[in-house]
Amino acid sequence: MLTKRIIACLDVLKGQVTKAIQFQDNINIAPVSDVIKKLYNDGIDEVIFFDISASSERRKIDIDVVKKASELIFVPFTVGGGIKTVEDMYEVLKAGAEKISIDSMAVRNPNLITEGSKAFGSQCIVLSMQAKKVNPSSSIPSGYEIYIDGARVSTGMDAIEWAIKGEKLGAGELVINSIDCDGMLSGYDINLLDKICKAVNIPVIASGGAGKCEHVAEAFIKTDVSAAIVSSMLYSTRLERNFSIEEIKNYLINEGIPVRAHIRGD
Amino acid sequence: MVGVINYKAGNAQSVISALKAINVSCKLVDTIDELKTLSHIILPGVGSAQATMDSLKELGLIETLTSLVLKDHVPFLGICIGLQILFDFSDEGGVKCLGWLPGRVVRFNDKDVRVPQIGWNAVKQTKSHPLFEGVNNNTEFYFVNSYYVVLENQDNLLGETEYGKIFPSIIGHENIMATQFHAEKSGSFGLKLLSNFCKGEFYVN
Numbered sequence A: 001m002l003t004k005r006i007i008a009c010l011d012v013l014k015g016q017v018t019k020a021i022q023f024q025d026n027i028n029i030a031p032v033s034d035v036i037k038k039l040y041n042d043g044i045d046e047v048i049f050f051d052i053s054a055s056s057e058r059r060k061i062d063i064d065v066v067k068k069a070s071e072l073i074f075v076p077f078t079v080g081g082g083i084k085t086v087e088d089m090y091e092v093l094k095a096g097a098e099k100i101s102i103d104s105m106a107v108r109n110p111n112l113i114t115e116g117s118k119a120f121g122s123q124c125i126v127l128s129m130q131a132k133k134v135n136p137s138s139s140i141p142s143g144y145e146i147y148i149d150g151a152r153v154s155t156g157m158d159a160i161e162w163a164i165k166g167e168k169l170g171a172g173e174l175v176i177n178s179i180d181c182d183g184m185l186s187g188y189d190i191n192l193l194d195k196i197c198k199a200v201n202i203p204v205i206a207s208g209g210a211g212k213c214e215h216v217a218e219a220f221i222k223t224d225v226s227a228a229i230v231s232s233m234l235y236s237t238r239l240e241r242n243f244s245i246e247e248i249k250n251y252l253i254n255e256g257i258p259v260r261a262h263i264r265g266d
Numbered sequence B: 001m002v003g004v005i006n007y008k009a010g011n012a013q014s015v016i017s018a019l020k021a022i023n024v025s026c027k028l029v030d031t032i033d034e035l036k037t038l039s040h041i042i043l044p045g046v047g048s049a050q051a052t053m054d055s056l057k058e059l060g061l062i063e064t065l066t067s068l069v070l071k072d073h074v075p076f077l078g079i080c081i082g083l084q085i086l087f088d089f090s091d092e093g094g095v096k097c098l099g100w101l102p103g104r105v106v107r108f109n110d111k112d113v114r115v116p117q118i119g120w121n122a123v124k125q126t127k128s129h130p131l132f133e134g135v136n137n138n139t140e141f142y143f144v145n146s147y148y149v150v151l152e153n154q155d156n157l158l159g160e161t162e163y164g165k166i167f168p169s170i171i172g173h174e175n176i177m178a179t180q181f182h183a184e185k186s187g188s189f190g191l192k193l194l195s196n197f198c199k200g201e202f203y204v205n
Helices: A032-041 A063-070 A086-094 A102-108 A111-120 A159-169 A188-198 A213-222 A231-235 A246-255 B012-022 B049-059 B064-072 B188-198
Strands: A003-015 A014-022 A024-031 A044-052 A077-080 A100-102 A125-133 A144-148 A155-156 A174-176 A206-209 A226-231 B002-005 B026-029 B040-043 B075-081 B101-108 B115-123 B139-144 B147-151 B155-161 B165-173 B175-180
Touching: A003 A024, A003 A032, A003 A206, A003 A246, A014 A231, A024 A032, A024 A174, A032 A044, A032 A063, A032 B139, A044 A155, A044 B155, A063 A077, A063 A086, A063 B012, A077 A125, A086 A100, A086 A111, A100 A111, A102 A111, A102 A144, A102 A155, A102 A231, A111 A125, A111 A159, A125 A159, A159 A174, A159 A188, A174 A188, A188 A206, A188 A213, A213 A226, A213 A246, A226 B188, B002 B012, B012 B026, B012 B188, B040 B064, B040 B188, B049 B064, B139 B188, B147 B165
Parallel strands: A003 A044, A003 A226, A044 A077, A077 A100, A100 A125, A125 A174, A174 A206, A206 A226, B002 B026, B002 B040, B040 B075, B075 B175
Antiparallel strands: A003 A014, A014 A024, A125 A144, A144 A155, B101 B147, B115 B139, B155 B165, B165 B175
16 A cells, blocks of 8 residues: 655755745754755655755756755655756756656746656656635635745635646646645644645645644545655754654554654664 | 666666665666676666657667677666566557567556555565565555556566555566666665665576
8 A cells, every 4th residue: 555655845045954934934954964864864755855045046956965965865855946947857857856846937837847747757747836825716716826936926826726737737746835834833734735635636745834743644634645744843943842753653653544664764 | 887777867866876875886877888898787767668768769778788688688677667668568658668578568547546656655575586685575665656567477576566456566587677666765675675686696597
């Protein structure tokens, strides 16, 4: 049986892993290589590396940091931030990434999803989206609007419609970030995740809001998400205490949720 | 020297990083002359069957590779797409593949499961094999695939996995071995399996 994945998403700023609240007010946690090595040794299922300022600063992703990071871990590794072209994707894949995450650039140029999936296969293209609760309207019937550029710019696009369009264009996986829940440690936006899971047939990854094991279990029990991002729980200094990957997995196993057996990487 | 075939749309670098971590002497190869010097050959893969076949043709490697593997019995490991193109035909784009082993590559049914399959799934070992030395039965490995192979010859099955249906996740015939999962991205057991391949002699003339 396919197990549910526990993913760490590293928001990287100038070679440092950071953590934000609602996409703002980032605090430094530690250098990328230290965090990534520890996560691998502790048994993480997957790592997403996100160069958070590449897109808004209109620059390319830092390939050297990606390359060094990919040499330290032997679990799947997704990279995103500032990827504008298929050539950019190829650079990142050559540096050791398995999957490419695109977000704001895909909104600006939806063809990028199709071009990427044609060149590398749809399994390689992860469409990440930032959704914010709004009053439902004719243009945003679901009541969730897509934002871009670090949740700073609204697009007038409906999140559910964008998810469906992304799948059609060739995305192999979706990361659903709730702007409202990001870093709040009060649980994922279950309603949003459930709507997205029911609208598409590609794997959906929950992001934004996990502060304790119950939140992770809730996402897997109440929705059909394939994976959950738990960054804050693992290393945010804003929590009273952090959780180990083993602790999260043991909690999920007790709740009857299938997860990969805990295996340390070292 | 273990060679990892380097072609566009492959993830050869990830495999090299994994081999370095287990102290295997290895290099990326993309020429006929380099291919001929290798003790073991790995064909990694992400992307589509078509892109992979096109890329191998463009590099002019198919004839030499086929001769080294089928005639000289150089140990060969295909990973993911590197498994799928060993068979006769892939439904992904309707592509004629290498045809070293009999079988056809088909798509998971979108009505049963989310496609692609992405994540860690258990491999049930159906045969004992040197690749499994030190690897527990039902260990989870990392999969990313929309297609899987339907074997014509069940003797080639080494292990299987369930995703909507039971499909072959690791196969082997003489010196030819292949995994549908990404051993290079499957943590310490994935590295163990790679290490078993690189140390093994398998089929000897």
